[in-house]
């Protein structure tokens with residue numbers, strides 16, 4: 001077959017390329033995610049439900065590949081897909097991070113692919129930015145104590161982002177079923193934040209009881225976090241989704257999600273509660289974007305217990321990928337790959 005004389009090409013951005021564009025710091029993600037959540041609230045997107053690809057023999061909850069497509073409107077319309085793989089055994093068997101990803105961006109006029117980006121960094125940092133935006137609206141002002149349950153790569157990016165965004169943090173409590181993971185993460189963060197105390201907790205309960213802001217970053221399929229552990233005024237960013245007992249959804253003052261339709265599926269805890277007739281769209285306080293645009297209130301007093309349950313949206317990935325794609329063009333960063341030649 002004859003190859004056309006002119007070949008469309010696409011831009012490849014590696015993790016290093018993204019780092020050289022500022023992608024290993026939280027600020028760009030926090031800004032872009034706040035805009036993305038606002039676009040979500042305004043309905044400027046198309047985002048089909050994400051399919052989970054699983055197969056026999058890969059049976060852990062974290063064994064899957066997820067396809068996450070999204071079209072984003074606004075001033076610079078673009079479409080794209082995150083293709084995110086996960087095997088729970090990767091760290092122990094292969095010395096690899098559990099999750100890996102690429103993001104493909106497509107031009108919204110031709111629908112041609114225009115970029116491929118390493119997706120693990122964006123995926124982790126955009127998730128941390130969701131927690132940061134959530135914390136801005138839903139945590140007590142001036143909070144000082146943060147707890148993180150599960151201390152893998154996602155936890156590292158969550159804490160890096162919180163520490164960069166909230167200089168009021170004085171103490172971070174870390175718990176992991178593998179105590180070395182908690183100690184390692186504390187030691188790593190202490191290099192950049194010598195004035196912050198990093199404490200390895202001896203149980204999830206003691207970590208949760210100690211904090212005003214809690215982030216879950218485990219790979220559990222069994223809830224462990226009880227309502228009675230939470231003091232008035234706590235904000236939980238339930239990143240790993242399955243950690244929080246059903247009673248917390250029922251008894252919290254406010255439950256917030258990123259997207260109701262994406263959250264109420266796949267037998268996740270919210271979905272289980274809905275199927276059991278114990279929770280509904282009407283009981284949900286808001287989608288986070290509604291709070292960002294001022295359509296719904298965030299925290300209204302010092303005592304509210306607020307649960308954010310962000311399932312993770314393709315929109316988060318595509319809005320960040322779009323930002324780095326345009327910045328890479330401006331700065332001449334990345335590798336051009338011809339599509340045909």
Ligand SMILES: NC(=O)c1ccc[n+]([C@@H]2O[C@H](COP(=O)([O-])OP(=O)(O)OC[C@H]3O[C@@H](n4cnc5c(N)ncnc54)[C@H](O)[C@@H]3O)[C@@H](O)[C@H]2O)c1
Pocket residue numbers: 062088091097098099123124127149150151152153154155175176177178181204217218219220224238239240241310311312313
């Ligand atoms: N909501 C989102 O948008 C979003 C996005 C990205 C990742 N995630 C989730 O973040 C989680 C963490 O990702 P990761 O890449 O860091 O995983 P990882 O497997 O590399 O690390 C998980 C850590 O949690 C610990 N752990 C497991 N179960 C625990 C428990 N019950 N109590 C305490 N510690 C426990 C493990 O020992 C490990 O150190 C995953 O569940 C992933 O699906 C969510």
